[in-house]
Amino acid sequence: MDRQNIPAFERYRTIIPDFEAFLNALNQSLPTFIRANTLKITVESFQNLMSERGYPIQPVTGIKEAFHLRGVDSPGSTLEYFLGYYHVQGLTSMLPPKVLNPEQEEMILDLCAAPGGKATYLAQLIQNRGAVVANDFRTNRLRILRSHIDRLGATSIFVSSYQGQAFPKRILFDKILLDPPCSAEGTYRSGFQRPLSETPYVVRRLSQLQRNLLRRALDLLRNDGTLVYSTCTYAPEENEAVIDEVIKTGQAEILPISIPFPHSQGLTSWEGKRFHPDLMKAVRIYPHQVNSWGFFIAHLRKQR
């Protein structure tokens, strides 16, 4: 397939390492990754079952629940899926819950939770021993979220439907995952719909929404509580620029992240604007580094 010229990505030529390899990666088909649901089955039993049933799965080094599934056209239509033994999820999309590192008995908020891959993973990581509030204002997507909760048996999830930036400040959470609406450049592969960011207005509008959501999320976090901010986009206006504001005002500090895949550091400058130097602790993942969705992840701790 001929490589397509994606105008929205040209501006990243100086910040994405090995830009030609990045463009080539956009021509690759997106592999299917699944997450074994340890609320219902152990990883070992899952591997045995899938092998016995003739599904070719390959473990992913670094995330024990993650597997690469090959040769199945409709991974959401198998009996094992219906039984809630696995969830179909982008490999890099599994990282934000892992980075948040939820612990049992904690109160956790996923502020923009639908369709629910990350929220149900949070419930899985605490083995349903704790509380995960999965909030989303987009009511049409709540039905999908609910169906995943049921199928995966996530009894620790409470669903709410507040506008994220107006989520009531009646409870303080130990940990918060904020994966706000974004221009989703990281999900782009050749032949699919062009990125939303080709319209600059969209990035500006989303960036403002993301800032408002982050400010509210920090209000909802207890002192010393931690927050993971993630997007599936490359636009620095939706990533580093959003985080920079709360770091510079002292509302939060940025924590180092350890992930088991190749990645790049967060940016410390963009188009003449300098960001706080700690932003290099954030993580950028490109599809030529990990053959999955492009992602940005920052780990924050609320300052007293």
Place this chain on the structure above:
Amino acid sequence: MVWVVSDTGGAEEILNKLKIKSAGVPLLRLHERWKPTTVGLQVFGGLAVKNVVSLDDETLDLFLKGGTVRKNFSADYGYVIVKWKNGVLGCGLHGKEGLKTQIPVKGWQQVKVRNPEP
């Protein structure tokens, strides 16, 4: 509807202070009487020690397609929990004729039960 939710310290605070659309997963649904949901059975049915029947690979297809599995199961007549390979599929109705699925059609219509080609 009766819902089941993890019993944690924060549950009460969340339910009292926030407007919650749903908590946990649905366990029982009221028709003419209370019936366990497929979701509820899939979460808790594995703990049942009575009125449980297990399907093998041969009878699984027929059950999923809505056919009657004509086989002698060692379970009382009436509603039973149907298992396959240690996992709970849902509810079945066991009678003289055999075993029929009680799982809502919409839950199954997308499911492909055959193994992929090697």
